[in-house]
Amino acid sequence: MISRARFAKLTFTFATLGGAALLAQTTPEREVEASPTSFPFEARLVTALELRQQPSRDAAPVSEHHRSLAAATNVKVLAASGTIGTSGAFCKVEANGRTGWIRCDDTNLMLTKFCDSIDSCKSYCEKTCTKHSNDMKSTCTRVMTEGPGMLPPGSPALKTIPRSMKHVSVSGAQHATQLVLDGLAKLDDVIDKDPSWRGYKVLVKDCYRSIVEEVETECGLVLWGHHVRDKLKNNPPTTDAEKHQAHLAEIWVSPPKAGLAWPGADFHTSGNACDVVVIDHEQKWATSCAADNNGYGPPHTSKAIDVHAASKMLDDAMSKAGAKRLDYEMWHYEWGMPADIGCRCQGSECDKHWPPQCSSASCGAH
Numbered sequence: 336m337i338s339r340a341r342f343a344k345l346t347f348t349f350a351t352l353g354g355a356a357l358l359a360q361t362t363p364e365r366e367v368e369a370s371p372t373s374f375p376f377e378a379r380l381v382t383a384l385e386l387r388q389q390p391s392r393d394a395a396p397v398s399e400h401h402r403s404l405a406a407a408t409n410v411k412v413l414a415a416s417g418t419i420g421t422s423g424a425f426c427k428v429e430a431n432g433r434t435g436w437i438r439c440d441d442t443n444l445m446l447t448k449f450c451d452s453i454d455s456c457k458s459y460c461e462k463t464c465t466k467h468s469n470d471m472k473s474t475c476t477r478v479m480t481e482g483p484g485m486l487p488p489g490s491p492a493l494k495t496i497p498r499s500m501k502h503v504s505v506s507g508a509q510h511a512t513q514l515v516l517d518g519l520a521k522l523d524d525v526i527d528k529d530p531s532w533r534g535y536k537v538l539v540k541d542c543y544r545s546i547v548e549e550v551e552t553e554c555g556l557v558l559w560g561h562h563v564r565d566k567l568k569n570n571p572p573t574t575d576a577e578k579h580q581a582h583l584a585e586i587w588v589s590p591p592k593a594g595l596a597w598p599g600a601d602f603h604t605s606g607n608a609c610d611v612v613v614i615d616h617e618q619k620w621a622t623s624c625a626a627d628n629n630g631y632g633p634p635h636t637s638k639a640i641d642v643h644a645a646s647k648m649l650d651d652a653m654s655k656a657g658a659k660r661l662d663y664e665m666w667h668y669e670w671g672m673p674a675d676i677g678c679r680c681q682g683s684e685c686d687k688h689w690p691p692q693c694s695s696a697s698c699g700a701h
């Protein structure tokens with residue numbers, strides 16, 4: 336999720352209209368104070384989990400007929416029996432009108448959600464972040480940084496992706512879980528053995544991102560959107576440029592329309608996802624986020640290979656390396672995710688989703 340390319344396009348459009356500075360695409364690392372889990376909070380299950388009467392694996396189910404909560408169920412987490420993500424921890428949750436306990440001994444069982452609508456995210460972002468006056472970012476000092484689906488920067492679970500692979504290049508210093516490192520090593524091996532890859536490589540652009548970094552991008556967009564909305568409320572748009580800005584504001588207040596996610600944990604914040612592209616021997620991109628590159632971003636090398644063919648080649652190799660893809664983004668791959676969370680595809684089945692729209696608004700489960 337989170338398509339930086341599409342975001343760049345929207346930012347560029349804004350810059351063209353309003354003269355605002357272009358958003359820097361790389362965020363400098365900064366020290367972030369850890370904010371412990373504060374109950375209650377909302378989360379979305381990544382996998383089906385049994386709902387029990389007590390915080391124990393032996394406890395009876397809350398309902399004999401509905402023993403489990405399905406993957407992608409939204410839950411309200413009320414309390415935890417221990418530290419989330421540590422052995423033996425259970426979380427007390429409310430979901431579908433029932434209250435009970437689910438396992439939360441692994442941080443990858445659910446994703447923390449901070450808000451998921453225009454109104455709730457306006458309120459969340461205003462409470463948590465301060466809008467920048469000259470770019471579309473925000474500074475957020477009140478983000479909950481400990482909880483399901485997020486690893487703190489510097490977590491021992493995050494490893495540096497080695498730059499020693501033969502066919503897999505890495506953009507800058509990238510970090511991810513061991514699962515991802517093993518997957519990329521396998522990818523390197525798969526490409527090495529496949530002659531159709533001759534002349535091409537994979538570039539790993541972006542893997543782990545901290546929750547603060549994600550929220551600052553998402554809330555930056557949301558707060559700009561509301562700022563523009565408010566401005567236009569007092570002075571209704573008359574020129575075409577102003578009308579276009581009004582149109583963009585409606586996209587910015589709703590991050591999924593802009594190719595971002597609603598503020599919260601995602602598989603980048605858990606260290607299990609990477610955005611990758613196919614590159615040719617001149618380092619030109621052969622794939623990107625959306626099918627036609629939306630007319631922006633680095634030019635792809637359509638002379639030697641078209642984006643569709645390169646994307647299929649990548650899907651095939653990634654599938655052999657154990658990764659699944661977001662069905663609406665051709666560059667976002669994840670490892671270790673269950674099949675039932677929705678909006679994912681693997682290998683040749685990804686071709687059913689061609690051309691990817693690069694916006695989670697096209698995906699029902701988001």
Ligand SMILES: [Zn+2]
Pocket residue numbers: 336337338603608609610666667668
């Ligand atoms: Zn991604």
